[in-house]
Amino acid sequence: MIDLTKIEYFTEATSVDAVVGRNGPGAHKRLAEVWASLVKHLHAFAKDIELRPEEWDLAIDFLTRTGQLCDENRQEFVLLSDVIGLSMLTDAINHRRPPGATENTVLGPFHVVGAPEFEMGANISLDGKGESCLFEGRVLDTDGNPIEGARIDVWCDNEDGYYDVQQPDIQPKWNNRGIFTTGEDGTYQFRGVKPVSYPIPHDGPVGQLLIQLDRHPYRPAHMHYMVTATGFEKIVTHTFVGSDEYLKSDAVFGVKATLAAPFEPNPGGVTKWHSPFDFIMVPAGSAEAAE
Amino acid sequence: MIDLTKIEYFTEATSVDAVVGRNGPGAHKRLAEVWASLVKHLHAFAKDIELRPEEWDLAIDFLTRTGQLCDENRQEFVLLSDVIGLSMLTDAINHRRPPGATENTVLGPFHVVGAPEFEMGANISLDGKGESCLFEGRVLDTDGNPIEGARIDVWCDNEDGYYDVQQPDIQPKWNNRGIFTTGEDGTYQFRGVKPVSYPIPHDGPVGQLLIQLDRHPYRPAHMHYMVTATGFEKIVTHTFVGSDEYLKSDAVFGVKATLAAPFEPNPGGVTKWHSPFDFIMVPAGSAEAAE
Numbered sequence: 202m203i204d205l206t207k208i209e210y211f212t213e214a215t216s217v218d219a220v221v222g223r224n225g226p227g228a229h230k231r232l233a234e235v236w237a238s239l240v241k242h243l244h245a246f247a248k249d250i251e252l253r254p255e256e257w258d259l260a261i262d263f264l265t266r267t268g269q270l271c272d273e274n275r276q277e278f279v280l281l282s283d284v285i286g287l288s289m290l291t292d293a294i295n296h297r298r299p300p301g302a303t304e305n306t307v308l309g310p311f312h313v314v315g316a317p318e319f320e321m322g323a324n325i326s327l328d329g330k331g332e333s334c335l336f337e338g339r340v341l342d343t344d345g346n347p348i349e350g351a352r353i354d355v356w357c358d359n360e361d362g363y364y365d366v367q368q369p370d371i372q373p374k375w376n377n378r379g380i381f382t383t384g385e386d387g388t389y390q391f392r393g394v395k396p397v398s399y400p401i402p403h404d405g406p407v408g409q410l411l412i413q414l415d416r417h418p419y420r421p422a423h424m425h426y427m428v429t430a431t432g433f434e435k436i437v438t439h440t441f442v443g444s445d446e447y448l449k450s451d452a453v454f455g456v457k458a459t460l461a462a463p464f465e466p467n468p469g470g471v472t473k474w475h476s477p478f479d480f481i482m483v484p485a486g487s488a489e490a491a492e
Numbered sequence: 493m494i495d496l497t498k499i500e501y502f503t504e505a506t507s508v509d510a511v512v513g514r515n516g517p518g519a520h521k522r523l524a525e526v527w528a529s530l531v532k533h534l535h536a537f538a539k540d541i542e543l544r545p546e547e548w549d550l551a552i553d554f555l556t557r558t559g560q561l562c563d564e565n566r567q568e569f570v571l572l573s574d575v576i577g578l579s580m581l582t583d584a585i586n587h588r589r590p591p592g593a594t595e596n597t598v599l600g601p602f603h604v605v606g607a608p609e610f611e612m613g614a615n616i617s618l619d620g621k622g623e624s625c626l627f628e629g630r631v632l633d634t635d636g637n638p639i640e641g642a643r644i645d646v647w648c649d650n651e652d653g654y655y656d657v658q659q660p661d662i663q664p665k666w667n668n669r670g671i672f673t674t675g676e677d678g679t680y681q682f683r684g685v686k687p688v689s690y691p692i693p694h695d696g697p698v699g700q701l702l703i704q705l706d707r708h709p710y711r712p713a714h715m716h717y718m719v720t721a722t723g724f725e726k727i728v729t730h731t732f733v734g735s736d737e738y739l740k741s742d743a744v745f746g747v748k749a750t751l752a753a754p755f756e757p758n759p760g761g762v763t764k765w766h767s768p769f770d771f772i773m774v775p776a777g778s779a780e781a782a783e
Contacts, residue, residue: 210748210749211577211745211746211747211748212584212748213584213585213588216581216745219577219745220577220745223741223745224705225705225706225707227706228705228707229704231547232705235541235547238537238541239537240576240577241537242533242534243533243537243578244577244578245533246529246532247578247581248581250525251585251586252526252581252582253586254582254583256522256526257573257579261570264555264559264569265559265562265567265569266559267555267559268557268558268559268560268562269559269560269562271556271559271560276552278552278555278559279552282548285530286502286507286531287534287538288548290502290504290539291538291544292545293503293504293507294538294539295542414514414519414520414524415515415519416514416515416516416519450514454502454510454511454514457502458501
């Protein structure tokens with residue numbers, strides 16, 4: 202019989218080493234690194250708050266219900282990651298850019314590959330629901346030179362606060378979506394509607410969590426952009442309507458100071474509003490960008 | 493328009509305060525405490541390892557599959573908690589006991605309420621599968637006085653490594669389960685089989701994780717005990733077969749040095765093996781126990 206008193210077993214004091222030390226020599230190298238940090242922080246969390254058995258039960262039930270709500274149209278774990286700031290943090294860690302370059306923000310769940318390509322100036326609002334707005338600006342490098350051939354993939358909600366994919370029976374397919382490609386002057390211009398604020402899906406476990414934290418589920422109004430150009434790092438971002446009441450309290454923490462875009466009255470123009478915004482791209486593989 | 497440059501937004505540097513500071517005044521007090529610690533440690537984790545977008549994708553997918561495998565017979569999130577040591581850590585934090593008192597370990601998923609009550613000496617092995625063993629000992633307080641009326645609820649696997657509830661079509665109902673109540677001398681005695689080691693369910697995401705960490709899924713052989721007595725803190729524990737090859741590497745970290753029980757040959761006895769073990773109970777509500 203083994204003398205158990207000679208073996209270092211799991212205790213409160215040794216818990217991290219006991220778990221991390223269990224990995225075999227064949228463990229996946231990067232996973233082992235991630236696992237060691239996760240064990241360290243998760244155990245520190247449980248010790249800090251002295252996690253109670255009934256709270257552990259609640260957590261198991263919460264995570265289970267979160268997983269079981271997921272299907273091809275709903276990703277409750279992404280929402281959980283969003284409201285705890287992990288989505289934005291991951292984006293921030295992986296897209297550090299020099300001052301002056303356009304910052305990233307979260308992609309969100311509503312991007313669709315394959316939107317129609319339009320000539321500059323086209324109108325992407327197919328249902329006409331919303332206040333008309335002219336979006337325009339330039340795609341530049343960090344020296345201010347125009348970037349030719351940049352693809353600008355845009356998408357937003359309509360006046361009711363829904364994306365086309367959320368209302369396939371109500372909105373026309375590709376409503377408020379389109380792709381535009383810059384010419385040699387680097388400029389872009391398209392018409393659409395001024396986006397409106399909307400709540401993230403909040404009828405599931407994450408919505409219940411927000412209620413218990415006394416938080417609202419709203420995102421401030423924003424236009425989504427994905428800008429790509431050969432030789433430059435992809436930009437995934439939004440421009441925010443600078444006057445939105447939820448700017449200070451985006452449910453998913455996506456707002457950055459540099460991403461506020463003016464939405465100005467456009468008297469005499471073809472649209473009610475006018476929103477200028479320039480995109481500044483950094484070279485692909487530049488030191489910070491490559492992180 | 494709000495001057496966005498005047499607002500403190502979410503950045504790598506401010507991420508924890510940005511998220512924790514979002515709670516409203518009506519937040520549930522204990523949840524807010526747990527949440528603040530969780531956000532702090534989760535963000536520190538992501539920063540320490542510089543979590544990559546493709547790793548975030550993998551994590552979302554892993555958690556989703558873990559939730560979706562759960563049903564009334566399978567709880568994959570409990571397994572995840574077990575293999576990362578969180579189940580044992582929660583148990584340890586909540587059941588600190590003075591030296592000499594019997595230590596707790598994890599309940600496990602196979603306890604069933606309502607097992608048959610037996611007279612002392614009864615045999616709980618209904619299928620006869622396994623090497624016969626006599627289990628006996630005393631239930632005492634920390635001064636060594638016998639505790640009368642202590643209920644001892646026991647359960648274990650059979651020779652094939654399965655509990656009755658895992659094989660409802662093969663094993664008799666209540667196989668290797670029973671409840672015994674001590675008399676005034678505090679002793680207990682029952683017959684059963686020597687437990688064997690077995691793997692936790694490892695055909696799901698948690699099993700895949702263990703493979704990637706180069707860990708096996710086995711638990712060393714053990715007999716489960718739940719001991720209750722009026723005025724004393726409930727003990728939920730196992731006794732481990734001290735010679736088991738997995739003693740040093742229990743997949744769920746349940747082994748404690750004090751929980752090794754001798755399994756001795758029992759020549760001339762009615763059983764092949766003999767396993768003595770005393771349970772030492774602390775008063776309910778005692779300082780450490782009340783944690």
